[in-house]
Structures are given as structure tokens and as C-alpha cells.
Amino acid sequence: MSEYINENKLNRHNPTIAMILSILFAGLGQLYNRRFLKGTVFFIVEAAFLIAFLDFLNIGLWGLFTLGEIPKIDHSIFLLIQGLVSVILIGFALALYIYNIKDARKDAIDRQLGKKKPSIIEAARSAWDTGFPYIFVTPGLILLLFIVVLPLTFMISLAFTDYNLYNSPPRNLLNWIGFDNFVSLVSIPIWKNTFFTVMSWTIVWTVVATTLQIGLGLFLALLVNDPRIKFKRLIRTFLILPWAVPAFVTILIFSAMFNDRFGAINRDILSHFGVMIPWLSDPFWAKVALIMIQTWLGFPFVFALFTGVLTSISKDWYEAADVDGGTRWQKFRFITLPHVLFATAPLLIMQYAGNFNNFNIIYLFNEGGPAVRGQNAGGTDILISWVFDLTFETNNYNMAAAISIIIGLIVAGFAIFQFRRTRSFKEEGNI
Incomplete structure (x- = not known):
């Protein structure tokens, strides 16, 4: 008789049946397991979600795939954003839905094993203990999704559309065009010439300017750290002063100083040697000026960084080296x-990544100029400043988005590769 009762209990709390019921509608599996409060909560949450968002999700997913069907009535941008929001909401719903299924199966297995059903207070305490991290992480995750992930996915989506000045909603509907924008970057002459020229200068700018500021900062830090140098505090104070001045102020001052006609460098310094350099009108000299300015702006931080590290090196190592x-x-x-x-x-590494996207100095110095014949970017434009011009000057949103994706892939790939090779991010060991 007892074996029959135990077998009947096993059948009554079959995990498969609990899972199927939870798949049909959230909470049914919990109700089947006699977890009435939890089942009711799941049931209400899913019902409320469907009632509140079903129409929104329907229009959003339709708009995401079609980007509209009737010009001047359907707005492709609004439909695209609504579609992306719908995807995020569906992601949240799926996560909760899967948790509901797993929970129903786990409860059914516990019932089969004869575990005691916890009281409401015990269940609440257990949920608080196990879900404490998730409770505090979830609000930040939601903000991250809507503040960072949503704009990022929107930008990525634009790279696969034909959104530009001559094809903009609501007058026209956008269309999904696949990788045509990326193909245009390397096939259409004006885009091809501009892209490879700007890309080359961006790499040169990043490597040369960053290496010079790091090299100068290291050299000065070693010099000041030398035991024979006196007045170290005073020297360090003077060397850090450029860092104390806001960068945009320094850049604007240097822009005036490098002016071809009335700048102090040409008028008061180089004029004595009979030299007048076209700092702003010639792309080569403009690039030289930018590299020098960035070296001046960047070395104080590196100097301060290296100075702190050098003071932590034990003198015993140098004494041992002297003995040897x-x-x-x-x-x-x-x-x-x-x-x-x-x-x-x-x-x-972050210095290199930061200079790769150093928009401020390029824009504030001469707005990426001077103009170059046969290109739709200035002579000193780097990729990020070119994206700015394409977005706000010529309204080529699709090409700007495509280039932004390339920028993101380059920076992310470089950073990941270098971080993985950096011993600082590995298990601590001997130097």
C-alpha cells in the first residue's frame, strides 16, 4: 500500500508535466507543484506582460524587418528603435520564462524526493540569500541596456541601411542593404581614397603621438628620479602644470600660436630665421603640429604615472646590479x-586607444583641415573626426555608422590582444 502511495506521489509531481505546463503558460507548473504563491506571481507577470506589450512588440518586430511600407506615414527610424526595444523586452521575457520552466522542474524533483515544502517566510529568506546579487545588479543592467546597448545596436543597424541626406524618413523609407556600405568604402573611388588615407593617418597619428608622449614622460621621470637631481618636488610641480590646464584651452591657444599669418611661432620665432611654415594650410605641417601638441598634452600624465612607479622600485635591486x-x-x-x-x-594601452579616438584635438585645432582634393575628409581628419563630419556636415549616417563599426572593431581587437598578453592581467608572478 505504501509503495502505491509513493508511486502515486511520483506521478503527481512529474518534472516533465511541470515543465510542459510552465511552457504553456508561466506559473502553471508551480501551481501543479502546489507552490500557489509563486505560481500566481509568475502567471500574473506573464499575463501583464502580454496585455501591456503585445501590440508594441507586434508593431516593433514588423517595423524592424520592414522599416515601414508607406512613405510619409511610416517613419523608419522610429520603427527601427521600437523594434530594437522590442528585442530587448523579449530578451527579458525569455530570461524570466526560462527561469520559470527550470524552477517548475526543480520543484517537481524536490517533491519527488520528499523534501519539505518551505514556508512563505523560509522561501522569501532563501530567495533573498540566493538572489541578493541579482537584485542589486538588475537595475544597473537595465540602465546599461537602454543607455549603452540600445544606442550601440541602433548605430550598428544604420550601417546596414541606406540612410543619408537624400534618403531620409519620413519622406522616404529606409531599406536594409546588407554590406553595401562596407563594400562602397573599398570600391567607390572617392570613398576608397578617403578611407585608406584617413586610416593610414589615424594609425600613424596613434603610434607616433602616443609613443612620443610615453617616451618623453619616461625620460623625464627617469631624469627627475636620479639621486643627483635636486629640487625634485619643484621640478615635478612644473612638469605636471600642463596637465592642470584644461586640454581644450591648451589646444585653442596652440591653434592661435600655429596660425600661418599672425601666429606667434611664425611671426615671433621662425621669422627671425626667414622661415614661414604653413602650419594650418599644408596637411603635412598640420600633422606635425598636431603630434607636437599631443606630446605636450599627454606627457604630464605619463610622467606622473612613471614617477610613482619608479619610487616603488627597491634600491636593493640596483645595489645588487652594481655588485654584479x-x-x-x-x-x-x-x-x-x-x-x-x-x-x-x-x-x-589605453593611451593608444584614447589617441586613436582623440576627437578633441583634431576638431579644436583646425576641424580636421585643410581640405584635400578628391577626398571628402580633411587632411588631418582621423576616423572619428571623419565620422563626425559625415554625421553632422553631410548627413551620410549609413557610412558614418559603417566606419564607426570598423573603429570599434579595431580598438576592441587591439585592446583585447594586448590585455591578454599583458602580465598585469595574468596571475601575479615574479618580474
């Missing part, structure tokens, strides 16, 4: 440099 007959170069190569790079490598 090590030269200054050997001590720098095998003691100072490895220690400095180990401690600062992630921040130095």
Missing part, C-alpha cells in the same frame, strides 16, 4: 623598464 658590475643601460633594461611596464601596461 651592471651598467646603467643594463639596470634600465632589466630592472627599471620591466617593472614600469608591468605596473603601467594597461594604462599605456
